[in-house]
Amino acid sequence: MKRKILFFGLLGVLFFFSAHHLKGQMAPDENMYKVRTVVIDAGHGGKDPGAVSGGVLEKDIALSIALKTGAYIQENLPDVKVIYTRKDDNFVELHRRAGIANEAQADLFISIHCNANRSSKPYGTETYVMGLHKSQANLEVAKKENAAILLEEDYESEYEGYDPNLPENTIIFSLFQNAHLNQSLVMASMVEDQFRERVKRHDRGVKQAGFLVLYRTTMPGVLIETxxxxxxxxxxxxxxxxGQAYIASAIYRAFKNYKEIQEEENNRVSDAFAEVVAENINIEDSETIQEVVEEILTPPAAEIYFSIQFLSSKHEKSLDAVEFRGISDLRMYQHMGLYKYTSGEFATFEQAQQHRNNVIAKGFKDAFVVAFRNGERIKTSEARAMTGR
Ligand SMILES: [Zn+2]
Structure with missing residues (x-):
């Protein structure tokens, strides 16, 4: 129910921004937004091997995937400038990596890593955006990646006393990237989609945690655990x-999709949409983030459904009332000055008809089928014509 209210609220916002946007179209689009520069950041390097397991070093895998990703972008999207934070086995400080991206005024920052766990069981990909971690596991990943600063010569002054082992620090730092959260979420979601759909990886989802390298950047950014x-x-x-080529091509495709969406004429609409979503939804876990992003990216279709109306009343009744006991999926709406009570939500008239028998069996003999479009009551015949059923 809560989601429904939010959805219709968003719909209103979307229409508002669409109308707004149409007016704006009269003027030539000289400041059309383009994704021109991407920074690809191979995690770790040099004296910092990152995770090490079975003789394989994270820094090597990350570099190989990073170079391949950049090559795909250069090959297929020649209008995009690719900048690497390292192209060989070098140690680069976290703040320097962010600095490279900021100086280049990059449009997107992609940091590439490999995960590790005490147990050999966990597997799959995770893509992080900067934010408050919602689980201890997310925090552990951020701490592991942030620990690279302990190898930096001057980290105490550079990070102003930041201690990667203190979770409070991560929380404070996480507040800074909020301006780009929506775009970062879109990119992260696309990366995980590509991993799942094209490379058949186990998608562990889009997550949030406090990564120093993302916090320091002034553009949308993601950190990918491949x-x-x-x-x-x-x-x-x-x-x-x-394997590295597959992962790299998935990241490239995600980037290509991201670029297209950001450059779409109505990108301001989806941005506004995303912003409202981010403000209204307390992002609890990866599923929610992905649902939210999918909602943003899917144009809202007219939602038509059938229901069984069994009672109308001049006075509002509590949905917990004894007389409603046993009625499934009970809802109330106001229509023509009356409070009307319905049960169920069905895609077809026939399904609703079948449910009508259940409601009649509960003692509401006058129950009949009603139809709704985007939450508004419409004629049943109209709905049947529109759904073709
Ligand atoms: Zn790493």
């Missing part, structure tokens, strides 16, 4: 040329 080196099968996959 798989667990501690899982033998995944390690083997990531350690092959082919």
């Amino acid at each position: 798989g667990f080196l501690t899982n033998p099968a995944e390690r083997k996959f990531l350690n092959t040329e082919q």
Whole structure:
């Protein structure tokens, strides 16, 4: 129910921004937004090997995937400038990585890593955006990646006393990237989609945690954990040329989709949409984030459904009233000055008809089929014509 209210609220916002946008179209689009520069950041390097398992070093896998991803982008999207934070086995400070992206005024920052766990069981991909971690596991990943600063010469002054082992620090730092959260979420969601759909990886979802390298950047950014080196099968996959090529092509495709969406004429609409979603939804877990992003990216179709109306009343009744006991999926709406009570939500008239018998059996002999479009009561005949049923 809560989701429904939110959805219709968003619909209103969408129409508002669409109308707004149409007016704006009169003017030539000289400041059309383009994704021109991407920074690809191979995690770790040099004296920092990152995760090490079964003789495989995270820094090597990350570099190989990063270079391949950049090559795909350069090959297929020649209008995009690709900048690497490292192209060989070098140690680069986290703040320097962010600095490279900021100086280039990049439009997107992609950091590539491999995951590790004490157990050899976990496997799959995770894509992070900067934010408050919602679970201890997310925090552990951020702490592991942030720990690279301990190898930096001057980290105490550089990060102003930041101690990666203190969760409070992560929370404070996580508040800074909020301006780009929506775009980062869109990119992260596309990366996980590509991993799942095209490379058949186990998608562990889009997550949030406080990564220093993302916090320091001033553009949308994601940190991709391409798989667990501690899982033998995944390690083997990531350690092959082919596995790395698959992962890189998935990241490239996600980037291509991201670029297209950001540059779409109505991108301001989806941005506004995303912003409202981010403000209204307390992002609890990866599923929610992905649902939210899918909602943003899917144009809202007219939602038509049938229901069984069994009572109308001049006075509002509590949905917990004794007389409603046993009625499934009970809802109330106001129509023509009356409070009307319905049960169920069905895609077809026939399904609703069948449910009508259940409601009649509960003592509401006058129950009949009604239809709704986007929450508004419409004629049943109209709905049947529109649904073709
Ligand atoms: Zn890493």
